[in-house]
Amino acid sequence: MPEPIRVFTSRSLVLTQANIDTDQIIPARFLTTTETTGLGTKAFYDWRYEADGSARPEAVLNRIDPAEHRILVAGDNFGCGSSREHAPWALYDYGFRAVISTGIADIFTSNALKNGLLPIVVDQATWDDLVAHPEQPVTIDLETNEVRRGNHAPVTFAVEAFARQCLLDGVDTLGWLQNKLPDIEAFEGVHDAHTRSETV
Amino acid sequence: MTAPRTLYEKVWDRHLVVPETEATPGVLYIDLHLVHEVTSPQAFSEIESRGLKVRRPDRTFATLDHSTPTLPAVNGQRPYVTDEARDQVARLEKNCAAHGVELAGWDSDARGVVHVMGPELGLTQPGMTVVCGDSHTATHGAFGALAFGIGTSEVGHVLATQCLLQRTSKTLRVTVDGELQPGVSGKDVALAVIAALGFGGGTGYVIEYAGEAVRSLDMEGRMTLCNMSIEAGARAGMIAPDQKTIDWLRGRRKVPQGAAYEAAAAEWLTLASDPGAVFDKEVVLDGAAIRPMATWGTTPDAGAPIGSKVPEPQSDSDRKAIAYMGFEAGQTTTTQAVDVVFVGSCTNGRLPDLRAAAEVLRGRKVKDGVRMLVVPGSEAVRRDAEAEGLDQIFIAAGAEWRLPGCSMCIAMNGDVVGAGQLAVSTSNRNFEGRQGKGARTILASPATAAASAIAGVLTDPREYLTNPEGAPLKQSSAARETVGATNNA
């Protein structure tokens, strides 16, 4: 289980490019893994390494200390593309705890929320300011749903209520769903009788 | 009288186990869970670590497609790209055996790319909820199912409970009216729709495709269209079931047979959106104006009719995309030498797709220096294509004819486009490096891919509509029967 998130402050890493897809976040050839951990070394692999595996010194992701850059500020439509949960696994393992963009893809959002990575959508002006001041410490407060920085007014962000509770308290979603098994069984009794003509 | 409902709302309503509240999402029941080797191992590990079993193996069906080689075994050894890929496949075989899940494995005549296999077996049926750990699950929406991709955590949720926590989506109706021109396929419609909506334009929505041009598509064309919904950001795309849907599914292995089928079919026809149903957003396109399309950038929405000029970049991202592709604004994309042509994938790896490519290639040759790979979407497609002699047309033209799998669509199995090479591909993603590190991808239809293989540059397939060998290919009726009638799954 990922660590719960409540309030934290960090500098950000900025990748302004729009449409950063999950193939950029973790290339498909690393998806043969059967684990969920240790993927941080593969995050943005083709941006960070040459074909021969040598690190590209100009790649910003190779130059920073991930422990000091817990926030990724990225261009619009972040996380588009495939449904691979390997993408948030890789970003979390690299060290990120939040992604801020003007738009974040649906499946990525859902996957990120299950893995201790908070997806935050902000307005263009806030984003522009974050991009202009990457060194400025940013506070992310999930208790108040606010992004705070310098002497700017706090910016509120929306998070699906249940996912927020899970992030705050470390709720076990599968366990929660299992508690609904009596409802599920009752539903199946009727639904199966109606649809069992299919022979899956 | 209930208020008029959309197709999406009807399917949603009949699967709702627990309604959503402000604090919690709804609990949605899943009729069919499709599983493949890449996004499932961690989910099986998770449920096993909790001592759980797959709750409804009868509603779960697995296949091997992403990591699988498309070249045959040599001395009994399949040419996996890495040991890890081999292990991943072995892992799914083991998981399915341990949990009683039916697997279309190496020895199955049903194995295929998950979104090709599901419909052709009749696993996918109208009105169902269908999920898979794969973003192109929307393909199954062509049958009026609510089908969407999920992450691996959710794969675990469905394995253990047959349910998902879900909030309702907004609805977007995309109406494509008018008559499609000759040489314009479902892929061209898909690329035109995505170009109109924008790459993230469908985020948060379930799309329903409607209109004369959509209804005129065959089921395979409809699957191509729904398949690419995610490329506009939409998790699902749906088309109301009609007589075509019913005729296409009748007799398939996993649908009810005889009178039970006709009874089910009558009900499926009631799923269509009610007159007066309200969508959160509507977009209308003129189908008659759609021309064969190809992409010029590194996102699927960066598409335009073949022969049009690469647009002036509007942003740094555009500039980067055009530079990556090696194009220049103001030039056309039809002059640069093409290195690789790929026909296949869950977007365009079905029988009519292969026929369209073969019809262009028949009696012609792939240009020297171009590598063309044709990968059927499933064993059934392979059998049917070989029964019609399509494989011979491809081979005679100089293309490679492979075993079914995802292959160059995702380049996980060793089938890759080299760094810097330019590919015309019938798959669905032209992202940087999607088909191999440094690979440059142009997305297009099977006919366009074949025409480009002949010419050695991106080419409008309408230049090859008349075949030097005369009359068009005969379409064997054996095709449908092969999948429908074999009863040994």
Ligand code: SF4
């Ligand atoms: S063919 Fe491509 S898009 Fe389809 S399931 Fe395979 S990898 Fe995914």
